[in-house]
Structures are given as C-alpha cells and as structure tokens.
Amino acid sequence: MGNALPGRNLCALAGFGAVVCAAVGMVACHSEGSGGIGAVSGGIGIPFGVRAADLIVVNARVWTVDSAKPHAEAVAIAGDRIAAVGSRAEVEALRGPKTRVIDAGSRFLMPGFNDAHIHLMTGGAQLDSVDLKDATTPDEFARRIGERAHALAKNEWVLGGNWDEQAWPGAPLPTRQMIDQVTSETPVFVNRYDEHMSLANSAALRLAGVTAKTPDPPGGMIVRDASGNPTGILKDAAQSYVYKVIPAPTHDQRVRTLKRALAHMASLGVTSVQDMGPDPDDVAVYQDLAEAGELTTRIRAVPAEVGLAARLAAGPVHHKAFPFLRVSGSKGFADGSLGSTTAYFYEPYSDAPAAHGLLADEMQPLDQMRSRLVSIDKAGEQLCVHAIGDHAIAMVLDLFAEVAKANGPRDRRPRIEHSQHVAPADFDRYAQLGAIASVQPYHCIDDGKWAEKRIGPERAKTTYAFRSFADHKVRLAFGSDWPVAPLDPVQGIYAAVTRATLDGKRPGGWVPEQKVGVDQAIEAFTMGAAYAEFMEREKGSITVGKLADLVVLSADPFAVAADALRDLRVQVTIAGGKVVYERR
Numbered sequence: 003m004g005n006a007l008p009g010r011n012l013c014a015l016a017g018f019g020a021v022v023c024a025a026v027g028m029v030a031c032h033s034e035g036s037g038g039i040g041a042v043s044g045g046i047g048i049p050f051g052v053r054a055a056d057l058i059v060v061n062a063r064v065w066t067v068d069s070a071k072p073h074a075e076a077v078a079i080a081g082d083r084i085a086a087v088g089s090r091a092e093v094e095a096l097r098g099p100k101t102r103v104i105d106a107g108s109r110f111l112m113p114g115f116n117d118a119h120i121h122l123m124t125g126g127a128q129l130d131s132v133d134l135k136d137a138t139t140p141d142e143f144a145r146r147i148g149e150r151a152h153a154l155a156k157n158e159w160v161l162g163g164n165w166d167e168q169a170w171p172g173a174p175l176p177t178r179q180m181i182d183q184v185t186s187e188t189p190v191f192v193n194r195y196d197e198h199m200s201l202a203n204s205a206a207l208r209l210a211g212v213t214a215k216t217p218d219p220p221g222g223m224i225v226r227d228a229s230g231n232p233t234g235i236l237k238d239a240a241q242s243y244v245y246k247v248i249p250a251p252t253h254d255q256r257v258r259t260l261k262r263a264l265a266h267m268a269s270l271g272v273t274s275v276q277d278m279g280p281d282p283d284d285v286a287v288y289q290d291l292a293e294a295g296e297l298t299t300r301i302r303a304v305p306a307e308v309g310l311a312a313r314l315a316a317g318p319v320h321h322k323a324f325p326f327l328r329v330s331g332s333k334g335f336a337d338g339s340l341g342s343t344t345a346y347f348y349e350p351y352s353d354a355p356a357a358h359g360l361l362a363d364e365m366q367p368l369d370q371m372r373s374r375l376v377s378i379d380k381a382g383e384q385l386c387v388h389a390i391g392d393h394a395i396a397m398v399l400d401l402f403a404e405v406a407k408a409n410g411p412r413d414r415r416p417r418i419e420h421s422q423h424v425a426p427a428d429f430d431r432y433a434q435l436g437a438i439a440s441v442q443p444y445h446c447i448d449d450g451k452w453a454e455k456r457i458g459p460e461r462a463k464t465t466y467a468f469r470s471f472a473d474h475k476v477r478l479a480f481g482s483d484w485p486v487a488p489l490d491p492v493q494g495i496y497a498a499v500t501r502a503t504l505d506g507k508r509p510g511g512w513v514p515e516q517k518v519g520v521d522q523a524i525e526a527f528t529m530g531a532a533y534a535e536f537m538e539r540e541k542g543s544i545t546v547g548k549l550a551d552l553v554v555l556s557a558d559p560f561a562v563a564a565d566a567l568r569d570l571r572v573q574v575t576i577a578g579g580k581v582v583y584e585r586r
C-alpha cells in the first residue's frame with residue numbers, strides 16, 4: 003500500500019483520505035504527524051498483553067457488536083485502544099498497580115454510539131436558544147419568543163426555535179404578525195424543527211430587504227398573504243435571504259457552543275458524530291479543540307458539496323490529522339422535507355394536490371450537479387446526498403449510477419441521507435449500488451403523527467422502511483439529525499424498534515412491518531454508522547485493537563420491554579480510553 007499513500011494528506015481536510023483510510027486502517031493513516039492513534043503499542047493484529055491496562059471494566063454484560071465474539075463480561079483498555087475482551091479472569095490478567103477498575107454492576111456495556119448524521123454546531127447553539135418545539139399554541143410560541151427578545155442585548159437575534167405548528171390546533175403556519183408586538187426592533191428568525199422553513203418578524207425582513215417585490219429564489223418560496231406581502235415564512239432556499247444578514251458568531255462564541263455540545267454528547271454516550279455540511283469556520287474550531295486534546299466525541303466533518311469540487315480540483319488541502327477529527331466526504335441536497343411539503347415526490351401530496359415538492363437548487367440544472375459529483379468522486383471522496391421524497395431518491399440513485407459508470411468500480415459507499423420515502427423498486431437499486439441508507443429513526447415516531455395524511459397509506463408502506471432496507475441487504479446507518487430531533491440515541495433505538503408514534507395513537511407501531519430488532523438498531527448506531535464513514539476497522543464494535551469508545555447503559559436493552567427502551571440511560575461514557583462522562 004505504501005506507494006499508494008500520498009504522504010501526510012491521507013486523512014486531510016477535504017483531502018483524499020476516506021477510502022484509503024478504510025483500506026489500510028487508521029494506524030497507517032496516523033503513523034505520521036498526529037502521534038495519536040498510531041502511537042499506542044500494539045495496534046490491529048499485534049497481540050497485547052505486555053503492557054498493563056490503563057482502565058478495565060468488569061462485571062458487565064458486554065454486547066460487542068462483533069459477531070466473532072458477541073458476548074463478554076469484561077474489557078481492558080490500554081491507551082486509547084481495546085486491549086482485551088473476555089471473561090473477568092482474562093481481563094484481570096492485564097491489571098497493573100495503576101490500572102483503574104470500573105465495576106459496571108452487571109450493567110450493559112456496548113460500543114459508543116456513532117451518530118451518522120447531525121448538525122453539530124446548530125445543535126450546540128440550540129442548547130442555548132429559544133426552545134419552541136413543545137409550544138403547543140401560537141400564544142405560547144409568541145410568549146417564549148418575546149421573553150427571549152427581552153433578554154437579549156441590542157442587535158442580537160432571536161434564533162433557533164425548532165417550532166412545530168403541527169402541534170397547534172388547526173396547524174396554521176405562524177406569521178410575523180404573531181410576534182411583531184412582543185419583539186419590536188429585535189430581529190427574529192426562528193426555524194421550523196426540520197429547518198426547511200423559518201419565520202422572520204418584520205424587523206428581520208426589513209434587515210434582509212425582503213418585500214412584496216422580492217422574487218422566490220430557485221428551490222425556495224416566500225409565503226405571501228392575499229395582497230402579496232410576505233407573511234414572514236420563508237421556505238428552503240428563501241431562508242438564505244435572512245441567513246445572509248445574521249451576524250456570524252465570533253470564534254469564542256463558537257468555542258463555547260462546541261463545548262456545550264461536547265458535554266451533551268458525552269452525557270448521551272455519543273462517542274462519534276458525522277457532522278453534515280458544517281461551516282468552515284466551525285471546522286476551524288473543531289481543529290483548535292482537537293489540537294488541544296479537548297474533543298471528547300470524535301467528529302467527522304462532511305463538507306458541503308457546493309464549492310467542494312472546485313477546491314478539490316485545486317489539490318488537497320493540507321491539514322494535520324487527529325484521532326478525534328477527520329474531514330472527508332461531501333454533503334449535497336436533492337430536495338426539501340416532508341414537513342415543509344418540499345420533499346420531491348412522483349405523485350402529488352395527498353393533502354396538497356397541486357404540490358409534488360421542490361428539487362433543491364443544487365439539482366438545477368442537473369448536468370452541473372452530475373459533473374460536480376463525478377469530480378468529487380474522482381477525487382476519492384464519498385458522496386452523501388440528502389433525499390427524502392421518492393422521486394428525489396430515485397434521481398440520486400441515478401446520479402450514483404452515472405458517477406460509478408464515469409469513474410469505474412471502487413468501494414465508494416455512496417449515501418442517501420434520510421432515505422425517507424422510497425419507491426418499492428428502488429430498494430434493489432440501493433443494494434446494487436452499494437448505497438447506504440443513512441436514516442434517523444426518531445423522525446418516524448415524530449413525523450409519523452401526521453405523515454400519512456400527507457402521503458397516503460400506499461406510500462406510507464415504504465416510509466422509514468428500515469426493515470425493507472435490511473431485508474434487501476442495504477446497509478443502515480442510524481443518526482439523529484440533531485437538532486431536528488433529539489440527539490439521544492436511546493430514543494432512536496426505541497423509535498426503530500417500536501415505531502410507536504409520539505402522540506400515543508399507534509402504540510403497536512406505525513407500519514409495524516418496518517420495525518427492526520434491538521440488535522439491528524444497535525448495529526446501525528455503531529458498526530453501521532462506522533461503515534458509513536469507512537471506519538469499521540477502527541470502531542463500531544468492542545474488538546481488540548479498536549478504539550476504546552464504550553458506553554455503559556442503565557439496563558440491558560435486550561432484557562427490557564420494548565416500551566421501556568426509551569427509559570434507558572447512559573451511566574458511563576468512555577472515549578479513546580478516557581472516561582468522559584459518569585452519571586452521578
């Protein structure tokens with residue numbers, strides 16, 4: 003492999019690392035420069051046993067997600083790697099005078115969760131912004147926004163929100179008039195929880211220069227009242243009219259946001275995340291904290307597809323590689339969301355017969371999308387494309403096929419992010435293309451409250467079709483889409499296993515044929531997600547030589563009733579051999 007490795011850029015920022023890393027393992031990738039992963043004695047395939055363990059966890063019900071050895075009772079860690087997995091006696095053999103011992107009290111120990119699709123800094127910002135998700139009336143919505151506006155300094159914006167009008171009587175879209183009185187000159191731009199539309203107050207529209215005369219941009223819509231004036235709701239690409247005028251956070255604000263997010267992730271057992279389309283200024287903050295050794299969750303940043311092809315054409319961007327930070331792959335958009343009726347379908351929406359949804363502006367014209375994807379793939383980067391409606395998914399599968407034809411066969415693992423509403427004929431196409439279904443099970447029990455009235459019973463059968471994917475041997479990677487949905491992976495497992503909608507109206511599960519087992523759900527949140535980032539040799543299972551990323555749960559998910567899965571709590575989180583969270 004040596005002559006295939008172009009020096010230090012292997013795992014580099016927007017570099018050519020992902021595929022090569024998978025082929026040779028991260029030990030080789032990090033053998034120069036970082037002094038991180040490769041520095042531990044041993045490594046894959048080299049027997050441990052010489053060095054005493056730094057940490058051992060005993061008295062655990064270990065579920066390894068390694069089919070060669072699914073169960074164990076103890077695990078030893080040396081440095082940031084797993085040194086032994088087995089019986090208590092086998093593991094205690096590595097105990098030295100300085101070894102820390104954690105008694106798991108017969109609890110369940112499993113690999114750390116890998117969230118295959120999050121928006122890390124938006125999530126972090128959400129932890130410190132107005133929370134509208136459970137505001138169940140327009141009055142409560144306005145009250146919380148007003149309260150927030152009064153707490154802010156001059157020129158600061160009310161942002162975040164995650165509102166959900168479906169929770170309100172009659173589900174009316176909010177308007178600027180609802181909030182203008184309580185916010186006056188404080189600009190407000192609060193997003194629907196799916197982030198495919200946002201509400202601006204009049205102050206924000208004025209700053210953005212959005213008036214009755216402003217045209218709808220490609221891939222977006224300004225919602226207007228009967229006289230043509232903007233109501234304040236901006237859909238998809240139209241949101242950027244306002245995003246453009248929101249002042250960017252400072253570096254220090256970003257550091258605070260990331261630290262808040264890291265603490266939240268550690269408390270939920272999330273030891274790896276795949277951050278979709280981050281702001282490059284945020285990636286710089288990840289890098290600062292990685293260099294300082296302060297990351298407690300591994301971050302794979304997946305840059306936005308738009309603009310990436312041009313950067314790659316200019317050559318790889320040189321950056322140091324860190325065991326806790328990689329930048330690789332590309333994230334594109336094919337359509338919008340179901341909640342905003344912008345997911346792109348063949349047939350019209352059942353509750354909006356004039357609408358099929360919208361193709362994302364990136365897809366228009368399609369030729370340019372295709373040629374960008376071909377050049378990104380040619381540079382060795384993975385393609386991850388957001389597609390929700392059945393037509394958008396089919397178009398992305400077409401694009402993946404065309405990319406493979408243009409660049410020839412290789413292990414490329416293209417991903418369709420969300421993969422929500424799949425035409426029955428397309429499951430086989432995922433399998434043929436080796437495409438990964440990167441899905442977020444919590445959406446199923448949340449959107450499942452209202453989705454069927456929007457798409458009808460026939461399309462619902464292959465909606466959030468986790469079981470169909472598994473049956474067609476399509477690799478599943480689970481994630482949360484945080485902050486669109488809660489980060490907590492335990493809620494995702496509960497959702498995938500029960501499909502019990504959050505309103506309690508379908509306790510037996512919405513489309514119960516699509517339920518998966520606890521083992522499949524855990525696999526998709528660990529090995530499946532690791533595979534989806536070409537890291538299955540490094541993490542995703544409790545296997546000797548892999549990174550020591552582990553969580554202890556409060557109870558055994560295989561032993562509790564499906565209903566009780568949502569009550570599981572993370573007791574201990576270990577990332578890179580260090581305890582990064584302990585429940586007190």
Ligand SMILES: [Zn+2]
Pocket residue numbers: 119120121278483
């Ligand atoms: Zn997302």
